[in-house]
Every structure is written in structure tokens, then in C-alpha cells.
Amino acid sequence: MVVAIANKALDSGDAEQLARFSGLRVVGLVPRDPALAAAERAGVPLLDLSPASPAVEAVGSLLGALTKEAP
Amino acid sequence: MKIAVVGKGGAGKTTTAAVLARTLARTGQPVVALDCDTNPNLGLSLGVGMDATEALLSLRDGVGDGVEHARSWDDIVARFGVDAPGRRPPRHGLQDRGPRFRLPVMRGLPEQLLGLDIAEDTTVVADFEAGIGTLTRLGETKVDAVVVVTDPTVKSLEVASRAARLAEEHTAGPIVIVANRVLDEADRDTVERTLSGRTVLVIPEDDAIPAADRADTAPLDASPDSPAVRALTGLAPLLAGS
Ligand SMILES: Nc1ncnc2c1ncn2[C@@H]1O[C@H](COP(=O)(O)OP(=O)(O)OP(=O)(O)O)[C@@H](O)[C@H]1O
Ligand SMILES: [Mg+2]
Numbered sequence: 001m002v003v004a005i006a007n008k009a010l011d012s013g014d015a016e017q018l019a020r021f022s023g024l025r026v027v028g029l030v031p032r033d034p035a036l037a038a039a040e041r042a043g044v045p046l047l048d049l050s051p052a053s054p055a056v057e058a059v060g061s062l063l064g065a066l067t068k069e070a071p
Numbered sequence: 072m073k074i075a076v077v078g079k080g081g082a083g084k085t086t087t088a089a090v091l092a093r094t095l096a097r098t099g100q101p102v103v104a105l106d107c108d109t110n111p112n113l114g115l116s117l118g119v120g121m122d123a124t125e126a127l128l129s130l131r132d133g134v135g136d137g138v139e140h141a142r143s144w145d146d147i148v149a150r151f152g153v154d155a156p157g158r159r160p161p162r163h164g165l166q167d168r169g170p171r172f173r174l175p176v177m178r179g180l181p182e183q184l185l186g187l188d189i190a191e192d193t194t195v196v197a198d199f200e201a202g203i204g205t206l207t208r209l210g211e212t213k214v215d216a217v218v219v220v221t222d223p224t225v226k227s228l229e230v231a232s233r234a235a236r237l238a239e240e241h242t243a244g245p246i247v248i249v250a251n252r253v254l255d256e257a258d259r260d261t262v263e264r265t266l267s268g269r270t271v272l273v274i275p276e277d278d279a280i281p282a283a284d285r286a287d288t289a290p291l292d293a294s295p296d297s298p299a300v301r302a303l304t305g306l307a308p309l310l311a312g313s
Binding site for chain 2: 037041
């Protein structure tokens with residue numbers, strides 16, 4: 001199974017563009033998240049710095065999406 | 072003159088190389104923008120467009136052979152190059168007359184290509200693959216300048232520090248740090264502290280860059296007056312002046 005995840009997405013248009021270009025099904029969308037910029041600058045894991053940030057939540061829900069997709 | 076553009080993945084190498092190549096081409100000198108990435112997309116940032124970039128990608132298997140059998144650098148550029156837009160778009164509907172700058176984009180084995188004899192008056196802007204692999208494989212090949220692109224994150228700065236040190240073994244010319252995606256004074260300080268003693272050009276975080284990427288246009292055409300593009304046009308004079 002090969003599926004795609006749209007990272008640093010601004011909106012669902014980005015996911016659509018990814019689907020169009022790759023021909024893959026886009027099963028998740030991780031938004032562009034300022035919390036990640038802060039974590040990268042501090043050199044610490046995002047999960048520790050901002051466990052409730054949108055990017056962490058989106059990645060957390062990927063597992064469910066992938067399990068659903070798996071044959 | 073050979074200019075290598077290096078840095079960590081996603082730091083902004085391709086954006087920087089494209090604006091640099093096109094800024095240099097405006098002066099009228101021959102410029103070759105060399106895409107050294109196994110996943111080439113320099114053509115997009117130059118304004119060559121998706122189709123021509125894809126076409127170059129499909130030529131890629133032939134490039135290895137091309138290097139072996141080609142008689143010269145010029146031969147390779149002629150066979151594997153594509154012209155990129157080189158000047159400001161015509162204004163007021165006036166016909167854009169006069170010579171076009173040849174600004175071929177090509178892809179190949181960078182160590183090999185950069186080792187070939189290249190005419191003195193030609194400037195090669197080589198967009199390296201992420202990391203420091205290509206720099207380490209340059210061997211005895213020298214370049215005339217190295218541009219190290221970094222964003223203000225710990226990981227990117229770490230690669231930039233190593234790349235800058237390694238660059239000293241491969242160039243006797245200027246090594247310029249491009250501090251990309253700078254949000255504030257704190258970002259600027261972080262880069263200047265980590266790479267103290269080096270020449271640093273600060274480029275702000277600017278939504279115009281990803282917007283141009285999304286639209287498959289060159290940032291220099293889509294948003295010539297945006298803060299990041301304006302700042303990047305300062306790189307060519309900096310390389311010439313050092
Ligand atoms: N100054 C900037 N402000 C905002 N976004 C930027 C800026 N510079 C680059 N970007 C964005 O960062 C991403 C990576 O840029 P670019 O492709 O130039 O980096 P790269 O170093 O060539 O990446 P790779 O290692 O994948 O080749 C792109 O999506 C681009 O739009
Ligand atoms: Mg690149």
C-alpha cells in the first residue's frame with residue numbers, strides 16, 4: 001500500500017494538489033504549525049514542547065487513518 | 072567561475088540558486104544553472120516550468136553516458152541544457168528584443184561535471200544535493216565560491232557549520248552564509264552566533280516563496296519585490312565583492 005500525507009499544508013487545496021501530482025490517495029494532512037518552528041529553533045522534540053499543537057494532533061490521528069487504509 | 076550552493080535539506084538551496092543564477096544572467100554573462108539533485112527541481116524555481124523540468128528528468132539516464140562520451144562541457148550543456156528565462160518580462164506590451172541569455176539547466180554527476188574544463192567567462196551555479204555528500208566527493212575539484220544556505224534551526228545550523236568548514240578545503244574564494252527563513256532578531260542572532268566570523272546574508276521568512284512554488288513559477292517572476300527575493304538579489308554582488 002502506498003498512500004500520501006500532505007505535510008506543511010495550508011489548506012485542503014494543498015492535499016488536492018498532492019493527490020493530483022502523485023496519483024496517490026492522500027490519507028492525512030499535517031498543517032503548517034508555528035509550534036514546530038519554535039521547537040526546531042529550540043532543538044527539542046515538538047511532542048515535548050507543544051504536545052497539544054495542531055501538527056502533533058494531526059500526526060497522532062494518522063495512525064487511525066493508516067489502519068483504516070491497510071488491506 | 073563555479074559557485075556551489077550547499078546546505079541541509081529544505082534549507083532553501085534551490086530557491087537561492089535560482090535567484091542567484093538569474094540575477095547573474097541579467098548582467099549578460101553566460102550562466103549555467105546546474106541541478107545536482109537526484110530529485111531535480113531547480114528548473115521550477117528558475118521559471119523553466121514543470122514540463123521542461125520533467126523532460127530533463129527523463130534525459131537523466133543519458134547523462135552518465137553523456138559525460139563519458141561528450142567532448143566537452145559545451146557539448147554537455149548543448150545536449151542536456153534547456154534555456155531559462157533570463158531577463159525581466161517585457162513591460163507595457165513591448166516586444167522583448169535582443170539576445171536571450173542562455174541559462175541551461177542540467178542534471179548530472181556533479182563531481183564529474185564540475186571537474187570539466189569550463190570557459191572562464193561562464194558562471195556555473197550548482198544546486199547541490201542536501202547534506203554534505205557532494206562536497207566530500209568533490210575530491211581535488213575546486214570551486215570558486217561556496218554559498219551555505221541554512222535556516223535558523225538547530226539541525227540546519229549544524230549541517231551549515233560542517234559544510235562551511237568543509238568548503239574551505241574546496242575553495243580559495245568566498246564562503247557566504249545565507250541565513251534563510253529568518254523570523255526575527257533572535258533568529259538572526261542565532262545564525263550569527265553559530266557561524267561567527269563568517270559573511271552572513273539574512274533572508275526573511277516570506278510567504279511569497281512557497282506561493283511561487285505552488286504556482287510553478289520562479290519567485291523572481293512571481294514576486295520580484297517580495298522581501299525574500301529582494302534580499303536574495305543581494306547575493307550576487309556579495310560574491311563578486313568578497
Ligand atoms: N525565505 C523563505 N520563506 C518562506 N519559505 C521559504 C523560504 N525559502 C524557502 N522556502 C520554502 O522552503 C521549501 C524548501 O525550499 P527549497 O526547495 O529552496 O530548499 P532546498 O534546500 O533546495 O530543498 P531540498 O533539500 O529538498 O533540495 C520550499 O517549500 C520553499 O517554498
Ligand atoms: Mg533543492
